[in-house]
Amino acid sequence: MPSPDAIAQLSSVLRGRIVQPGESDYDTARKVYNAMIDRHPRLIVYCRDVADVMHCVNFAREQSMLLAVRGGGHNGGGLGTCDEGLVIDLSLLRGIRVDAAARTVRVEGGCTWGDVDHATHAFGMATPSGIIGTTGVGGLTLGGGLGHLTRKCGLSVDNLLEADVVLADGSLVRASAETNPDLLWALRGxxxxxxxxxxxxxxxxPVDTVVAGPTFWPLESAGEVMRWYRDFIVSAPEDLNGFFAFLTVPPVEPFPQALHGQAVCGVVWCYTGAPEDADAAFKPVREFGSPLMHGVQPMPFPALQGAFDALYPPGHQWYWRADFVNELSDAAIAEHQRFGAKMPTPQSTMHLYPIDGAAHRVKSSDTPFSYRDATWAEVIVGVSPDPQDAATISSWTKGYWDALHPYSAGGAYVNMMMDEGDERIRASYRDNYPRLAKVKRQYDPNNLFRVNQNIRPE
Known part of the structure; x- marks a missing residue:
């Protein structure tokens, strides 16, 4: 552990602030989004600029400290913090610059997607991200980036043009198609x-106003809905994205009071085509089955992106499991029905995110995100604000995943994994893992950056 003199020396060269155990705001500073994660870092540094980040990386390396990097703090497995190590907190790096003529946006590493959506929407544009506005840009992007715009615009990594990176030796480099292209490849997932x-x-x-919202069906219709959805979404226009979900209707407006607290199945839609064509695009949706609610309407894209923010505030207990899925067989649907009917809390859910369309037009080897041949990314998540529910939500999630995993494609979307071990990481990167290990050896040969879904240097 570093001496008090070494810590004082680090503090003297920083513009940001160090938070240590025993200080009044230490417990607040060490919190991350998932309250199931309870880590006690030795140092938390709120970096104010790139120089601060460089100093912190050098300090962690020289002091042989475990190093974690925290952007939005949303990582399910708590991989933005650590015990007894140094946490680089990027939350003060929130600058954003939109170049409307070039159709690009430069985003600092501490931004959330809500920050980005706010900035780009003023220009009538957006870039693919996730489905919750409080998610950090860095974590979501570096793992791939699935969300409402995947079928139309691809993953976040498919739209990543450049990155400024502080390496393990403390130097700052740019990763682009012209400079350090191997590093840019590795960062894309x-x-x-x-x-x-x-x-x-x-x-x-050019994404401005979208026609979006949920369609809900009775929970007992889940098998019928999933069989319809598996055929419909893969043949739908790429302007139409929709992820299937088991969920409990929140007891708030704009949901009808009669549905408040009711467990349902549904699809959350996002249509990015011409508004005058939306009715035709949604006609098969309106006509299928007997929906409890078809809540699709025009809205600004940031409104859709932030729709779940209040439902999932920081501080809840979360337990995740995930898989890629090639096809939804009738046998798999039967298991979904069984576990979807047993959601242990109102916030617990299962999502199937489509990853076809534009995401399929990128080769599996073009980015580390190798499951370009999959049709969905499945995530099962138990969520509760009550710590006493931790065992219950974990047990439901594990049981659900155990039942569905035999029907999966093998690996998982790394942003939705807990700490599941090396074999699971390799399965998620498949044939891209050896190349990632080579890039890791070049840029971080001693594995300083290992508080993550870790790729070991070759």
Whole structure:
């Protein structure tokens, strides 16, 4: 552990602030989004600029400290913090610059997707991200980036043009198609294994007002709905994205009071085509089955992106399991029905995110995100605000995953994994793992950046 003199020396060269155990705000500073994660870092540094990040990386290396990097703090497995180590907190690095003419946005590493959506929407544009506005840009992007725009615009990594990265030796480099292209390749899905990304440059798309919202069906119709959905979504226009979900209707507006607290199955839609064509696009949806609610309407894209923020605030207990899925067989649907009917809390859910369309037009070897041949990314998550529910939500999630995993494609979306071990990481990167290990050896040969879904240097 570093001496008090060494810590004082680090503090003297920083513009940001160090928080240590015993200080009044230490317990607040060490919290992450998932309250199931309870880590006690030795130092938490709120970096104010890139120089602060460089100093912290050098300090951790020289002091042989475990190093974690925290952007939005949303990582399910708590991989933005650590015990007895140094946490680089990027939350003060929130600068954003939109270049409307070039259709790009440069985003600092501490931004959330809500920050980005706010900035780009003023120009009538957006870049692919997730489904919750409080998610950090860095974590979601480095793992792939699935969300409402996947079928139309691809993954977040498919739209990542450049990144500024502080490497394990403390130097700052740019990763782009012209400079350090191997590093840029690795960042497009290889997680936080290669350095601290202090800024990202994304391609923007003309996405302004979307026609979006949920369609709910009775829970007992889940089998019928899933069989319809598996055929419909893969043949739907790419302007139409929709992820299937088991969920409990929140007891708030705009949901009808008669549905408050009711467990349902549904699809959350996002249509990015011409508004005048939306009715035709949604006609098969309106006509299928007997929906309890078809809540689709025009809205600004940031409104859709932030729709779940209040439902999932920081501080809940979370337990995740995930898989990629090639097809939804009738046998798999039967298991979904069984576990979907037993959601242990109102916030617990299962989502199937489509990853076809534009995401399929990228080769599996073009980015570390190798499951370009999959049709869905499945995530099962138990969530509760009550710590006493931790065992219950974990047990439901594990049981659900155990039942469905035999029907999966093998690996999982790394952003939705807990700490599941090396074999699971290799299965998720498949044939891209050896190349990632080579890039890791070049840029981080001693594995300083290992608090992540870790790729070991070759």
């Amino acid at each position: 290889g997680g936080g294994n290669f350095g601290v990304v202090t800024s990202f440059l994304f391609k923007l798309h």
